[in-house]
Amino acid sequence: MTIEDTRLLEAFESKTLSLDQWNQTTHVSIAFLYLQQYDIDEATQRMKQGVIAFNEHNKIVESETSGYNETTTVAFMHIIDSVMKNYGKVFPVDNSRDFCETHPQLLSKHILRLFYSPERRMDPRAKREFVEPDLAPLPKGNS
DSSP: OOHHHHHHHHHHHTTOSOGGGOSHHHHHHHHHHHHHHSOHHHHHHHHHHHHHHHHHHTTOOOSSSSSOOHHHHHHHHHHHHHHHHHHTTTSOOOSHHHHHHHOGGGGOTTGGGGTOOHHHHHSHHHHHSOOOOSSSOOOOOOO
């Protein structure tokens, strides 16, 4: 892990990352770093705990349309895990900056629109528990 990646992960986990730094690129970077170190279940759990703590620290209001969303987090982690496993041998990278530059498709905050209809993602149940996609299945990691 690079010094830059170590600092980013430490800032996220210690909640010293500023709210304006929490964007799609940072989200992808943190997911990449967790998935480098842990299996999908542990990485997802760490991301979930981190996002919830980050939101609480920054006083993000929990409502039907804002705050932590379980479906978004789980689906997003599975997509990144699949990209890492399926493209890692073809496009090997060992740091989050190179990963983001190699896979710009992940940097769109709308990537889940390929898998979920607006109704499914905005369903109140999807916020509390993981809901399977209704447009296309999530990709599988094949390593």
